[in-house]
Amino acid sequence: MSDIAANVLKGDPRSIARLITLAENNDPVATEAMKTIHEHTGDAHVIGITGVMGSGKSTLIYELTREYRKKGLKVGIIAIDPTSPFSGGALLGDRIRMMELATDEGVFIRSMGTRGMLGGLTSAVYDVVEILDASGKDVVIIETVGVGQAEVDVVKIADTTLVILVPGLGDSIQTIKAGIMEIADIYVVNKADRSGVEQAVAEIESLVDIACSGKDRKTPVLTTVAKENKGIIKLVDEIDNHKNYLKKTKMFDVQRRKRYEAELVEIIRKRLMNFIFDESTFKGKVELLIDQISKKEVDPYTAAEEILGKILK
Amino acid sequence: MFDKKELEKIKQKKDEWVKNTYSEHIKKHPERKKKFENLSWNEIKGLYTPDDISQFDYIKDIGFPGEYPYLRGIHPTKYRGRLWTFRQFSGFGSAEETNKRYKYLLDHGETGLSVAFDYPTLYGYDTDHVMSRGEFGKCGVAISSLKDMEILFNGIPIDKVTTSMTINGPATIVWAFYIANAENRNIDRRIIGGTIQNDILKEYIAQKSFIFPPEPSMRLIVDTFEFGYKEVPRWNTISISGYHIREAGSTAVQELAFTVGDGLEYVKWALKRGLNIDDFAPRLSYFFNAHNDFFEEIAKYRAARRIWAKEMKKLGAKKPRSLLMRFHTQTAGCSLSSQQPEINISRVTLQALAAVIGGTQSLHTNSMDEALALPSEKAARIALRTQQIIAQESGVTDTVDPLGGSYYIEWLTDKMEEETYQYWDKVDKLGGVLSAIEKGFYQREIANASYKYQKEIEEKKRIVVGVNKYQMDEPIEIPILKMDEKGEERQINRLKKIRKDRNNAKFERNLIALRKAAESDENLMPFILDCVHSYATLGETCQVLRDVFGEYVEPAVY
Amino acid sequence: MERKIRVLVAKPGLDGHDRGAKIVARALRDAGMEVIYTGLHQTAEMIVDTAIQEDVDVVGLSLLSGAHMTLFIDVTKLLKEKGMEDVLVVGGGIIPEDDAPKLKKAGIAGVFGPGTHCDDIVEFIKKNVKR
Incomplete structure (x- = not known):
C-alpha cells in the first residue's frame, strides 16, 4: 500500500x-x-443536500455537522460549486458559513468545482466520497447548488438526499415539479420563520401525497430555521430514520449497488474518452475524421463506428 | 421652464447647430472617444440645452434654497452665512496620541472632531481580547472603557466642539462613554453635540463591521433615536452612510439609491416602534462620498436632498427640519493612489470642491499618504489647508448652489433621481431592504460594479494618473506615521487596573440589569449608561449583548 | 493531465474591507484558477487548516487595517509549523514601503498595494507557484 x-x-x-x-x-x-x-469503505452514511441558491444550505450543513459532532461522529463535507465554462476557473465560497468548523479535527471540508462536462458532477466526487469514507468519517455530506444535472447525479451517490426549499421563493414548488421531485428522501423547508411557511409545507405535502401513494414510505417534509438552530435535531433523527428504513427494506444495498454501477460507468467513460481524445496516435485520426465530416466526405455515425471499431479490435 | 415657442426655437436652432457647426467640425476634428460615460456608466452627451430639461417646473422641481424640495440647499444663505464644518476623521494608537492630534488639528483651524476607532473597538472587543491581536490602534484609536474616553477628550471643550464618531455595532456603548465623560465633567448631556454613525445597514451591505443580526441591531438604533431626542437633543443619532458603499466599489447612483433607501428603512422601524416622525427625524443625518466625477457628484448631493424631502413628506413629516437632508462628506479614499502619492492632493481638491458646490454641511479631506498608511501630521495639515483654500480663496462660497440651472446638472440630477427609484423598485420586489441584504442583492451589485471598474482601469478604458498612465519609477518619499510602541501595553495595564479598582459588585449588578433589559424590549440606553458609569469595559458590555442577540454571519456573495 | 491552480483567498483579523479580496478572487477565477474564499474575520489557525484541507497551491491574504505585520506573519509561521512550506503566500492591502521587505523575509513572497493590476497578481502566481 x-x-x-x-x-x-x-x-x-x-x-x-x-x-x-x-x-x-x-x-x-x-x-x-x-x-x-x-476495501476500507462503505461505512459512512452519504447525505446529498441540494436546493436553490439562497435556501440556506451552507448554514444548515453547518448546524447539522455541529449536531453530529455532539454525538461524537466525524463528518466530511464536499461543497460543490459550478466551474466557469469560459475560464475553467471557479469561485468556491460555501465554506464561508462553515469556517467555525475549520479547526475541528473531526471535520474535513473540501470545496470542488464541477469541472466536468455538461453541468453534471465531476467524476472525482465518487473518489472524494470514497476517500472521506476510508479516512474514517461517519457521515459524508455532499452539497450542490441549483437544480441541474449535478443534483440528479448526487442521488446516484448519496444514500439519503435532502432537498432544501424556502417559503416565499415562488419558484420552489415549480422547481420540484420541474423534475427533482423524485430525488428527495427528505424535504426541508428552511427559513421557516418567514411568512408563507404553512403554505409551502402544504403544497409540498400535497405533491408528496401524489408521488408516494401506494408506497410504504412517505417522504417527510420538515421545517428548520438553520440560523437559529431550530429543527436540526429532528432533521438528524429523520436522516437516521431514512437510513434505518433503507437497511430494513434491503434498499440500502440496492442503492449502493447503483452507486457503484454509476461509478464504474463513469470510470470506463473517462478512460475511454481519454484513450480516444488524449492519446497522441489516436487523436490525429479523430481530427482527420472531423475534417472529413466537415467536408461531407463521411457522416458522423460512420466516423464513430470507425473509431469504435479500432478500439474493439 | 421655457415657453413652448421659445423652446421650439431653441430646438430648431440646435438642429441647425448639429447640422452646420457640429457635424462639420467633427469631420476634421473627431472626438476623442465614441462614447463618453460617467462613473455610473451613464452616457454623457456633448452638449445639454434647454430641451433636455424642458419638462421641468422651476418652482416645483427646483425651487429656492431653504424651501421645499430643498434641491438648491437646506439654508437660504448657505456658506454666505456659515462655512461648513472642517471635520477631519482622525484617530490612531492610544487615546493619549490621538488627543494630541486633535489638539493639533483644532489649533490649525479645524472646527469639529471626528473619531476613527481601531478594529477591536469597532467590533466591541477590548484591547486584550484574543481577536484584537495585531490590531491595536492600527486604523483608529483604541477605546476600551470610559477611562480611555476621558483621556481622548482631556482638555478639549466638548461643550463647544461637536464630535462625530464612526462607530456602528457598539455605537450605543461608545456613545454612552461620551455622554458619561461629559457628565463626569459636569457638562449637561442636553448641550453636548455630535454624531454617532450608528448605520448598521451599510455595514451589512458594504463595510462589514457588524456584530449582531439585523433585528436586534435595528432595535438598538431605534433605542438611540428615542433616547437621543428625549435626553441628548443636540446629538445626531445616526449618520446614514453612502461613503462605505461607494468605497466598496459601487457607482454614484448605487450609493445614492442604497443610502437613502437605508435612511427610509430606519424611519420605518422607528415609526413601527411608535415614535413620532417629527421628534426623531430632525436628528437624522447623512454621510456621502466625494469621488472623481465632478458633476456627477454634485448632481448626487442635489438629488439626495430632493428625494429625502419628498419621501419624508410622504411618511408624514410636518416640521420643515424633518425634511432637511444634512450631510457630511469625505473625499474618496479608494480613489487615492499609492504611486506618486503627492498627486493625491490634486484629486482631493477636486473632490472636495464637488462636495462644497453640492452643499455639504461638513467635510473631511483625505491626506495624500492614505493609500500607504495613516496620515502623518504634515499630510493631515495639508488636507485641512485644502479645505481652507476652497473656503477662503476660491470664491465658490459666494453664491448658493452655483451650478443650479445648468442644463447638464439639472438633467443629471433628475436622471440620478429616476435611477434611484428604479433601484428601490428592485429592492421592493426582493421583499425590502433586509431581505435584499440577506439575498446578497446589494453586495452583488457592488461587487459587479467594482469588478467592472477595475477591469476598465486595467484595460486603460479609464485612466488613473500615476497608476495606468504617466507612471514613474521613483522611490516614495513620504514620511510614514510611526506610533508609540508602548501604547498597547499601557492600554492593557489600564484595563487591568480598571477591572481591579472599580466597584465590582455595582458593575455586576449593572451588567445583569442590562442582560435582563436586552431580553425584554426596554430602551437599552439607560442600562448601558449605568454599565459604563460603573466602568464596565466595551468588551464586557458588548459581550452581554452578544450573548442575548447572537452574532451575524454574512451571506456568501462575491 | 489537467492541473488547476487552487488558491485560498483569506481575510485575517477584523478588517471588513473585502473589495480587493473579491476583485482578486474573481480575477483569479477568470484566469482559470479554483478560488476558495474564506469570508471575513479569520484566525491564522482557521486559514491554515483550510489551506490544508483544500490542498491549495497559494494562500492570498488581504488586510487593509495595518495589522499585516502581525497577522500575515502568524499565517506563514503556522504554515511552516504544519509542514506547508510549499504553499506560495501572497499578501495585499495598505502596506507601507518599509514593511514589504520584512514581509518578504517572513515568507510572504509577493506583496501588492493599492493600484496593483490583477493581471500582475495572476502572472506572479503562475510564475511562482511551487508545485
Missing part, C-alpha cells in the same frame, strides 16, 4: 487533501491509492 493511502486510512488531513487533489487531476498515483482503499 502506498504511503498516501495508508495515511488516508489513518485520517491524516494533509494526505486526504492531497489524494483528493490527485484524484481530481486524474493522476495515476491516485488510481493506485484508490484501488487499495476501496
